[in-house]
Amino acid sequence: MRSVFFPLMGRVSAFLCWALPGLMATQAALAEQQHGMAMYGAPALPPDFVSLPYVNPDAPKGGAVVTGNIGGFDSLNPFQLTGSPPWQLRFFAYESLMGRSWDEPFTIYGLLAESVEVGPNREWVEFTLRPEARFSDDSPVTVEDVLWSLETLGTVGNLRYRDLWSKVAKAEQTGPRSLRITFNAPERDLALLVGLRPIIKKAQWAEKDFADGGLADIPIGSAPYVVESYEVNRNVVLRRNPDYWGRDLPLRRGTNNFDEIRIEFYGDNAVMKEAFKAGEISYVREFNAEKWESQYNFPAVQRGEIVKSEIPNGKPSGITGFVMNTRRAPLDDWRVRDALIHAFNFEYVNDVLTGGRQPRITSYFSGSExxxxxxxxxxxxxxxxxxxxxxxxxxxxxxxxxxxxxxSARNRANLRHALRMLEEAGWTVQDGVMRNAAGAPLELTVVLQQDGLIQQATSIMELYARALERLGITLRIESIDKAQYAERERSFDFDLTFMRRDLSLSPGNEQYLYWGAEGADTPGGRNLMGMKSAAADAMIAAMLSARTHEEFVTATRALDRVLISGRYVIPIHSYAVGRIAHKRQLHYPADRLPLYGDGVGFLPEVWWYADEDAGAQD
Known part of the structure; x- marks a missing residue:
């Protein structure tokens, strides 16, 4: 995510002018309090906006929604380095200083903070907290809580929070409700990233080690939902806080409408889908276009009790496919990776498994500018x-x-190309087996989580293994449970594995996490392919320092070239349309879909519950 300085809006911070004379007062005069920050220019919504453009501001409150997760959980702290918490907790139970509008490439508006100021070159950012901001236990959210949260998550929290803190030169309180963060790096998205860091209560951890908190140590947040109850590996129940402090904020109007969000856990996808058909959960997302057409005609759909909704989006394709671990030979050779990509017969696989309905990803940011x-x-x-x-x-x-x-199933031309590339890399077929000069066979292992995001991953790999057999290559498929998979992924113990990276219209610092050389060998890191590319690092730096939209697009297109030509991933399908099957009592504003389509800010955030005779609009 990234941004640049934008036109002055609002009034000068009275406190700064009073408390910081001299040089600091001069700097404060250059910046003014604003209600939001945009990637370029001013936020689309004015200071007096009443609700986000893609919500129903008059959506009724009430009802319950039940969703399903695959696997289990051993933590309810989404900010620790270890543990496997339900992914929904970060988004439903915790808030940040600012909140996203999912109808803009990257704009954030005041949430816990009532205003924000930035330096002339975004070398610092200053937030002023709302006096009414409260944690779920009704204690006030203070500057001390914010500073502690930023430092704690940035030093002992999950790896995804640490890069930002390494770029903070100073974090200080500047007034009763204000704080300033000064940066040591010229990356213009840092101010926005600080605004999106989750804030939790410091006092809760006064006598506890945050990094070693147990299952019962659920961080106290300030969001609309709190954890009401849980049964390990069975369910987690979130209850809407009736005393939620921010329910009348413009950013919150028409959102978080369900009284209860229940997360049920299932051993595999097939069982979860049967639970949906039986009415035990409220909705499912379907990622296979063929199944969407052929398997969603069961009686409840025919009776109108289940509705099929398709949600388009304007996001980049991101990358979905099978990543190759370049830390291991021979996958450290681009020629071998090129051969493996040519041996993957996408057109045939796509026809067999999706009826040819889902187009292929062509690059990491394909489908966007x-x-x-x-x-x-x-x-x-x-x-x-x-x-x-x-x-x-x-x-x-x-x-x-x-x-x-x-x-066709044979894919002859591409297999011939694959053979040529393998020969260039020193591999030849000997007695039907692909071997190197030392006589070692080319054998690879793909590690898959049981019933992961793409349920047909095993089927895809079975078809692929047969194609590789024709080249004399052995591909072993290991399908393991969530806990085993998490450890194998954390330690990069695989040759190939399934990977999905959603990419936004405002890529920024997280690109270092995904592709940066610095974290390539850090256990638990997100750079699964282990790529170490000076060009990629430089393109990310160019994106972060760009001062115009044109410069930003140029740098991102350059990064896209480095990534796709690096041949690190065997890409599969793109997902330009979200497919949600849901109970008919669940409604959404179908006439005002957000730019980002179906995502964490859509279902269940802007949906609501209403019986048919309630006259709900959607």
Missing amino acids: LGMRPGPASPKVRALLEPFADSLPPGALEGYALPEGDG
Whole structure:
């Protein structure tokens, strides 16, 4: 995520002018309090906006929604380094200083903070807390809580929070309800990232070690929902706080409408889908277009008790597929990775498993203006990449496209190409087995979590294994439970595994987490392929320092070229449309869908419960 300085809005901070004379007063005069921050220019919504544009501001409150998760949980703290908490907790039970509008590429508006100021070059950001902001135990949210949360999560919290704190030069209280964060890096998205860090209560941990908290140590937050009860590996019940402090805020009007959110846990996807058919859970998302067409005609759908909704979005495709671990030979050789990509017969697999209904991802940011353009790099993109020309893989500058098959099962042309690349890398077929010069066979293991996001992952790999057999390559498929998989992924103990990275219209610092060289060998890191590319790091830096939208798009397109031509992932389907099957009592504003479509800020956040005779609008 990223942003730049925007036009002055609002009034000068009275406290800063009073408390910080001299130089600080001069700096304060350059900045003014604002109700939000945008990536470029001013936020789309004015200071007096009454609700987000994609919500029903008059949505009724009440009812319950039941959702299903696969696997189990051993933690209810989504901020610790260890443990497997339900993913929903971070979004439903905790708040930050600012909140997202999912109808803009990257704009945040005041939540716990009533206003925000930034330095001339966003070298610092200052927030003023709302006096009415409260934790769920009715204690006030203080500057001390904010500073402690930023430092604690940034030093002993989950890895995803640590990079930001390393770029903080100073964090200080500047007034009874205000604090300033000064940065040591010229990255213009840092101010927005601070605004989105979760805030929890410091006093709760006065006599506890945050890093070693147990299952019962549930952090106290300030959000609309609190954990009411739980049964380990069975369910977690979230209850809407009737005394929630922010229910009348413009950012909250028409949202968080259900009285109860219940998360039920199932051993596998098939059992969860049967529970949905039986009416035990309220909705499911379907990621397979063929199944959406063929398997959602059961009696409840025919009776109108279940509704099928399709939610488009304007996001980049992101990357979904099978990532190759370059920390291991021979996957550290781009020629071997290229061969494996050519051996993957996408057109045939897509036809067999999805009826050919889902298009393939063509690059990490495909489907958006941020995606690389076909053919040679444009002059501006080339200018960014040329300093790294000697280290770039073929295609980065001159143009790269994924191989296309002829739709048949044999995929002969692409397999011939794969053989040529393997031979260049020192591998030849000997007695039907692909071997290197030392005679070692080419054997790979793909590690899959049982019933992960893409339920057909095992089926895809079974088809792929048969194709690799024709090259003399053995592909072993290991399907393991969630706990085992988490450890294997954390320690990078795999040759290939399934990976999905959602990418936004405002990529920023998180790109270092996904692809940066610094964290490539850090256990538990998100850089699963282990890529160490000076070009990628430089393109991310260019994105973060860009001062115009044009510069930002150019740098992102350059990064996209580095990523896709690096041949780190075997891409599969894109998901430009969200598919949700849900009970008919669940409604959403169908006439005002957000730019980001179906995501964490959509279901259940802006949905509501109403019986048919209640006259709900959707």
